Amino acid sequence: MTEDLHQSSRFTATYRIAAPTYEEAKKIAFAIAVEQTIECPYELVDGTPIADTIVGQIEDLKKAEAGAYYATISYEPEAVGDEMAELLNMLFGNTSLQPGVRLMSFELPETMYNNYPGPRFGRSGLRDLCGVPRGPIFMSAIKPLGRSPKELAQMVYDLALGGCPIIKDDHSLMDQRYAPFKERVLQCVMALADAKEKTGRKSMYIANCTTDGLGFLERAYQAKEIGADGIMAAPAITGFTMIRDLARDPDFGLPIFLHPCFSGPLVLSQDAGISPFCYYGQLSRLAGADAVIFTSFGGRFSFSQDTCQKIAEGTESKMADLRANFPVPSGGMRWQLFKEMVRIYGPDTIFLVGGALQTEGPDLTANTRFFLEKLAEAVGEK
């Protein structure tokens, strides 16, 4: 099989391998190629067609920083069929348990994307829905857990009155007795309708639908029926495949926002896990999310500016004709960070500000206007 044939027909994953020498890295790369496919001693398939097709092939191996190499390994599309679970498993199933190996990115041949329509709305669709044709989009969250649906709906109303284009549930709002799911969604949807009557402008309300197993799809449909404008889910809890099921369901038709809770260990290590570019960028789009929330530099969490920039790149990198989705940096964002955020993320970004907006003063409507002004200033000063 020639290099070209490989590249056109097979899909590839690039791993960062911690290794002192090229030879050592090559040995590990070969071990990955075997572990991720046949998961048995190579001698058992040597000389058989399985060795020529199913076993992963090292396509490229090159030096990364000191003590590390990038290995690109190709796999056979038929070995994963059309199931995302099989794809995830082949990209990083058992190898995820190997210290010193990190999944950096993947590349699929065009035909494999037939099973992955990607974001239904993507950036331009979401801009249409929230009525912000260009520049960064402002977004806020209602919180904390413990407030009643009425109290949370009041926040939605106040934020909408201030002109907040997108308002979401905090990710901890699920189905607590304090604020049961259906009641919360209903109250928030009604609050938006009231606000629209007053301002003439419709904000979007994104309902958190993360829950157990099948319940997730049920809840997403309930949110839609009640009148929510989008849903949020945490793929590290629901599984990415559930997101794809919903994203490509022709009957659903709402934008999907992803939340990063529980995903930390998958991305935090330099040596292991999955790169944030791949996890929040590539995988979120492959699953069909329209926007992906992640913890930004400058807040309570730890990603570097460089990592954040790479996540943003991942949301628009070439993946056949899959739509780009929105990066949503968050986690302790304050207006003082806006200028730097505009510089790093560019205009195609949703700026999610939660707690800082609530602590700015007692009037959420005034606070929203203040943050919108600060964002406009940051864009103007760029």
Place this chain on the structure above:
Amino acid sequence: MTEDLHQSSRFTATYRIAAPTYEEAKKIAFAIAVEQTIECPYELVDGTPIADTIVGQIEDLKKAEAGAYYATISYEPEAVGDEMAELLNMLFGNTSLQPGVRLMSFELPETMYNNYPGPRFGRSGLRDLCGVPRGPIFMSAIKPLGRSPKELAQMVYDLALGGCPIIKDDHSLMDQRYAPFKERVLQCVMALADAKEKTGRKSMYIANCTTDGLGFLERAYQAKEIGADGIMAAPAITGFTMIRDLARDPDFGLPIFLHPCFSGPLVLSQDAGISPFCYYGQLSRLAGADAVIFTSFGGRFSFSQDTCQKIAEGTESKMADLRANFPVPSGGMRWQLFKEMVRIYGPDTIFLVGGALQTEGPDLTANTRFFLEKLAEAVGEK
């Protein structure tokens, strides 16, 4: 609220916090208590009932090894209701994104277990099913990906003839064109029936049902209808909540084996993620798995003997009246390791040997007998 009241009514999580001083660790512990519950500046709830109930409370903070502390934080059961997604989120949702914080274990009050019946069979039930009343249980896997259902079924037959009590699909066998799910399960089930006719003894066949979203439950039921004796799934792909849905479904009734693929990043780091004791031990039982496969010391992977021993402890540690489940060490197990494995894991263990059994010689039946002998020897020599 007194300490006693806390402990009887609230649930707790213990985190390992990397911190140079007690004061620093306390600051981080308080940040966790806030992040995992209200996720907003504490001043927004200070003096309100939310601060007294919903916000996590530091119950204990003590020195671990140098540069680290253990913080035990209590949470309010009502804040998570009866959903496992909410529980996972409160134990480690956003905090999973905080470097230097690791979820070590959790403890629930008795009442919370009403939502978690745990393993349907557990150790004693599985012993009844596979006919091994005491001592370690031998198990093998059919592989590699690329073989036809007929070829895989032939392996099942050969292994069963040798007396292998439990035989499972390799985790990469999902629904490939080479060996579609239903056809594979059917052939393997038929092979076991043939073997039983010859030996009078029934081995168990565990079908890998890991797949996308809803498809997982569908496939588990198909496996049952066709006649499989148990199912396997990878919770890092399907989500733990899906496992619980199946485990507590009164109509299902098959034992559930968990596979660790894709779970590596969650457990590998010392500083972040979830301890293997908690992930493979506590969480697998909470979800209701009857056996949990993990990568053992001595093989291709990296867990230390101490970590492996802790996983085994997690499968039987006190969790109300939840049954203990089976630890299934695997990942490059060879008979030469049996003695040490018996010493570390004790008799209540399933020994999963995959590739090494196939490379021992061309006759899988003879190989199985050889490995069973070696295991018996290892137990005798203990």
